[in-house]
Ligand code: FES
């Protein structure tokens with residue numbers, strides 16, 4: 050079911066926005082300047098964990114700055130992320146706080162006509178502290194009896210709940226009978242894993258500009274993955290009707306999950322704008338941004354059992370998540386982490402305990418993969434260990450037990466279940482195995498000398514969206530408006546944000562395919578919340594699968610209206626169903642026709658013109674679409690590394706990345722997702738972490754980019770050594786058979802890299818990142 | 833003080849503080865937003881511009897240093913080679929979010945001026961100061977190599 054019959058889908062069409070991006074003409078939030086604009090700066094507490102008695106703003110105000118403190122903003126708690134339904138949304142946020150709980154907790158903010166003045170004013174704000182506590186930087190320490198309470202009362206929906214032992218949320222689950230299963234197992238393995246607290250390092254730091262319009266409405270230009278949820282939150286927090294707020298869809302300089310929520314910088318710019326009556330822009334510095342968000346640090350204890358035959362008997366996971374000082378999506382992630390675990394392999398009997406624990410660190414938020422890179426690393430490492438124990442090829446063990454075609458899948462957590470209808474895992478493993486030369490792989494004991502190569506395999510998946518047949522706890526739907534212009538071109542209007550992967554251009558191709566209109570005649574309209582129907586968020590790899598299907602359905606509706614108009618123009622046709630539409634190569638436009646009849650043919654442009662000239666009205670459609678499943682995009686990585694046993698450094702030598710994404714809309718861009726996914730996953734396995742200073746609660750790197758290494762050009766494998774393969778699958782529920790890819794492209798990487806390192810040197814690591822220091826240390830102990 | 837220089841092919845004069853950075857002057861005072869702020873300390877390359885044809889990090893360059901000289905940003909790079917590079921970036925999928933891209937473009941352009949036929953290794957070495965979090969670099973290298981290959985045929 051390849052894409053050979055498609056006119057536009059599956060063909061590489063260079064991106065239309067590439068040139069303006071290359072020239073630097075495309076404007077991101079921080080690039081927008083308006084006359085009379087004030088520059089805002091945020092003021093943070095010098096202590097990560099304290100209660101403030103008093104804030105002295107007099108000096109700042111005497112410099113002419115607008116100043117806001119907690120008393121200028123509403124007191125009611127909220128959550129900055131609105132994706133879950135209200136009843137399970139945990140709320141512990143304020144715009145500004147008198148009780149800072151991490152070093153990046155905003156306590157005040159200023160705005161002034163120049164950045165220089167704003168900075169001076171920010172520095173002039175003084176605090177008197179009621180109490181200063183020792184920072185709490187470890188989840189287990191935070192749960193101990195003598196740890197101070199980081200938060201006492203928070204809201205769950207509208208209900209007040211008391212936090213005990215700093216556990217912000219809990220989720221437990223069991224299915225089957227673990228005790229019996231354990232008795233029936235021939236092998237039981239138990240290991241504890243700890244993941245790194247990575248920083249997203251999206252190239253654009255978070256920014257926001259809030260503009261008061263002359264009629265009192267607010268226009269907001271900000272870094273976000275969701276313009277609608279941003280508008281709703283601004284409305285809720287400040288008590289402004291949504292019809293008075295317009296949030297613009299502005300290109301975003303990378304996000305990787307860091308702007309699923311509405312950023313505090315956005316709310317602060319609104320608060321400053323409301324107080325000053327002037328436009329206020331705030332651009333976070335890199336240091337501020339690094340204190341603003343990080344990944345979830347997971348402490349995963351896994352126990353798994355199997356029979357000699359390789360049949361799994363049970364799987365148990367204990368997940369202690371260090372969530373930092375606030376809840377963004379801690380509770381839903383507890384469910385999703387479980388979802389990743391149970392949807393990787395058929396454990397049959399399952400036990401899960403999850404706890405989200407507050408610490409006085411930067412709040413954790415989603416990071417590309419949403420817990421799946423962490424869980425997959427642990428599971429893929431452990432499955433390799435199990436294979437060794439059973440003397441089996443890990444590929445055989447994994448293929449025997451993986452959750453695939455026809456199985457129930459609930460990657461996005463217990464409330465979002467659907468059946469798997471497309472699965473290319475076997476094909477990818479078969480082909481990948483050949484390309485990497487798996488069968489020639491030697492055990493670690495066969496490696497000698499300074500440089501040792503190892504080959505590792507890891508697999509995983511990600512959902513496409515968070516939809517399902519029943520409503521569940523997650524809000525997940527998209528919308529699209531499509532209108533046929535008077536010359537036959539189209540305007541496509543959506544709230545869906547493109548992170549840069551080319552999602553909106555993929556939508557244009559989907560519309561093009563449905564209507565036979567060349568993609569360049571489809572305008573992707575710069576949009577805002579006022580002119581678009583709701584779209585929840587570009588997260589969960591849902592942009593193509595859900596948003597693209599919304600666009601396709603809008604195109605389908607337009608098509609049936611076009612056929613009605615065609616019936617008016619060619620009245621010999623019995624009814625609109627007699628017509629078809631296709632792209633005519635010779636005319637270079639869409640034509641509506643009846644098969645086998647030469648004279649029954651009219652171009653889309655002629656129909657559009659007739660509808661206008663004869664007062665039939667504009668042909669347009671708006672849809673709101675919820676998917677009834679969230680199909681997994683399966684991915685596999687084969688990685689060959691070279692370990693230098695003298696320095697401990699590791700290099701990726703060869704990579705085979707395989708993806709089962711259904712129909713690739715843009716193969717080259719899909720490849721690019723896998724390149725980017727690999728490099729990010731490599732970095733997770735080997736480079737990144739944000740450790741804290743025990744005494745001060747500061748980041749060790751103080752938020753400086755110099756001390757937060759991410760891969761450069763020199764860290765990636767060469768072009769020739771990076772192979773990408775796509776499975777030949779078709780997802781029946783996706784637009785033209787497509788599934789999402791953004792996150793699946795990353796999820797298996799750390800597992801594959803860890804397994805490759807093991808294959809090179811025979812050492813397993815249970816803490817990420819696997820740094821050269823750790824490697825050296827392990828080798829010096831062993832030899 | 834007032835400084836004068838050529839910016840993307842036009843003459844500009846602007847009042848600056850002695851400690852003001854070129855990046856801020858370009859963006860805040862002269863409305864040229866191709867150079868991006870991303871780290872501010874010379875780690876990422878997003879702010880790269882050409883100063884008399886040489887790539888510099890505008891976040892580490894004082895605005896006064898541009899006085900009497902020629903500053904070219906991604907918006908001002910012209911000519912056949914630039915067109916080829918831009919096209920190759922688009923065709924090879926070298927551009928994702930695009931935030932790093934103006935800096936990448938300036939740097940790749942400078943590379944092609946310095947070396948007519950750089951190898952993959954040389955490309956990677958030359959561009960190692962430019963960070964990209966989206967592409968994994970592969971398609972950017974492909975884009976540059978494409979131009980190198982076409983240059984060979986010319
Ligand atoms: S902003 Fe200049 S190098 Fe990063």
Ligand code: FES
Nearest residue numbers: 929932964965966
């Ligand atoms: S394309 Fe996004 S940082 Fe390079």
